[in-house]
Amino acid sequence: MIRNLKYLILGILFGIILVKSEVISWFRIQEMFRFQAFHMYGIIGSAIAVGMVSILLIKRFQLKTIKGDDIIIPKKEFHWGTVYGGLIFGLGWAITGACPGPLFAQIGSGFLVVSVTLLSAIAGTWVYGLLRDKLHH
Amino acid sequence: MEYLKQPWPWYIAGPLMGLIVPALLLLGNKAFGISSSLKHICAICIPANISFFKHDWKKETWNLFFVAGIVAGGFIAVQFLSGQHAVNINPQTTALLKHQGVKDFSGLLPADIFSFQQLFTLRGFIFIVIGGFLVGFGTRYAGGCTSGHSIMGIASLQWPSLLATCCFMIGGFVMTWFILPYLIRL
Numbered sequence: 001m002i003r004n005l006k007y008l009i010l011g012i013l014f015g016i017i018l019v020k021s022e023v024i025s026w027f028r029i030q031e032m033f034r035f036q037a038f039h040m041y042g043i044i045g046s047a048i049a050v051g052m053v054s055i056l057l058i059k060r061f062q063l064k065t066i067k068g069d070d071i072i073i074p075k076k077e078f079h080w081g082t083v084y085g086g087l088i089f090g091l092g093w094a095i096t097g098a099c100p101g102p103l104f105a106q107i108g109s110g111f112l113v114v115s116v117t118l119l120s121a122i123a124g125t126w127v128y129g130l131l132r133d134k135l136h137h
Numbered sequence: 138m139e140y141l142k143q144p145w146p147w148y149i150a151g152p153l154m155g156l157i158v159p160a161l162l163l164l165g166n167k168a169f170g171i172s173s174s175l176k177h178i179c180a181i182c183i184p185a186n187i188s189f190f191k192h193d194w195k196k197e198t199w200n201l202f203f204v205a206g207i208v209a210g211g212f213i214a215v216q217f218l219s220g221q222h223a224v225n226i227n228p229q230t231t232a233l234l235k236h237q238g239v240k241d242f243s244g245l246l247p248a249d250i251f252s253f254q255q256l257f258t259l260r261g262f263i264f265i266v267i268g269g270f271l272v273g274f275g276t277r278y279a280g281g282c283t284s285g286h287s288i289m290g291i292a293s294l295q296w297p298s299l300l301a302t303c304c305f306m307i308g309g310f311v312m313t314w315f316i317l318p319y320l321i322r323l
Contacts, residue, residue, distance in 0.1 A: 004198060006164050007199040007203045007206065008203070008205060010160055010203060011202065011203040011210060012207075012213065013210060015207035015208065015212075015213070016210040016214045017145070018210070018211070019214035019218075019220040020214055021145045021146075021147065021149075021150030022144055023150070024245055025224045025245040026245070026247060026251070027226045027231075027234075029309075030226075030317075031227055031230045032309075033309045033310055033312075033313035034230060034233070036226075036229050036230045037230070039147050042147030042148065043147045043150050044283070046147065046148060046151030046152050047288050048292050050152045050155025050158075051158035051159070051292030052291070052294070054155065054158055054159035054292075055293050057159075058162060058163075063163065065162070065165055067165070071162050072166055073168065073293045074168050075295065076281065076290045076301075077280070077297065078297040081278045081280060082297050085275045085277065085279030085280065085301075086275065086286075086300070086304025086307075086308065087304045087305075087311075088275030088278060089274075089276045089308060090304060090305040090310075090311070091275070091308045091311065091316075092269070092270070092271025092273075092274075092275055092308075093272060093283075093305060093309050094308070094310075094312035095263065095264055095312060095317065095320070096269060096272055097246065099276075100171040100172045100175065100273075100282045100283075101204075101283070101284055103269070104171070104207040105207050105208070105211035106211065106245070106246065108208035108210060108215070109215040109221060110215055110221065111245075112253075113251055113252055113265060114246075114251065116269070117269035119269070120266045120267075120270045121269040121272045121273030121276075122179060123269075123270060123273065125175040125178075125273040126185075127274055128277040129187045129189035130189075
């Protein structure tokens with residue numbers, strides 16, 4: 001519990017950023033997919049840039065975790081699900097105006113109906129698990 | 138404090154978001170990613186003997202604390218940092234959405250689509266339930282979402298994540314440009 005408290009705090013910070021930058025806004029997502037504003041591209045782009053530089057620095061200086069372990073970055077394997085799943089998620093993203101992170105933040109910010117969206121996303125994940133062996137990867 | 142209460146510009150919010158990546162790595166070798174939390178919730182609540190949910194979710198409880206934090210962060214931002222307000226989007230987007238039938242521009246989400254009353258209309262059902270299903274199914278099939286693939290994956294120079302991100306965008310464009318105008322009119 002105490003061990004996990006630091007992740008709770010980081011999650012709180014992330015949630016605040018998501019709301020204050022309006023990333024959780026359905027309107028911002030519509031604007032992004034219509035190329036009518038730079039806002040979302042700026043956020044995702046600069047987040048990637050800062051993440052990339054951080055990881056390069058971690059590797060360059062062989063930084064360890066606070067417990068002294070080597071830092072391991074899990075590999076993202078390619079399979080065709082990357083394409084099919086990516087397209088399906090994109091369709092859903094434009095409808096709900098939210099990727100998984102913002103779903104949680106929308107609920108916290110008072111849109112309680114989004115908990116239904118979240119339950120449905122959990123159901124979608126479950127159905128994927130059920131059908132996994134039958135799906136093309 | 139007054140500055141914090143304004144909407145944050147992209148060049149503040151984006152880099153702050155990027156810093157979550159090294160923070161998670163340095164604090165405990167955790168890879169930034171949200172959609173896996175949905176998988177862990179399935180494993181805890183409805184495993185149903187499906188092999189995909191037989192992973193050791195107890196090792197991944199950090200992820201559930203992280204998403205619980207996001208909910209709390211959303212609450213704090215709205216309660217104490219005036220996060221709930223009309224979003225200052227491009228007037229062209231507003232005009233277009235009005236033309237397509239969106240009426241309520243007073244909050245972060247259009248309340249005339251996303252509300253419990255709307256849930257039992259065809260349009261509300263599609264936006265709230267079907268949309269959520271596509272998000273959950275798609276992210277798991279793709280092996281990650283905007284955080285795990287687009288931010289963590291691309292930042293660690295993994296090409297499958299770049300491909301996934303391109304597919305997210307293509308799916309989003311197709312929906313926004315060709316399907317959504319009809320769905321909003323329902």
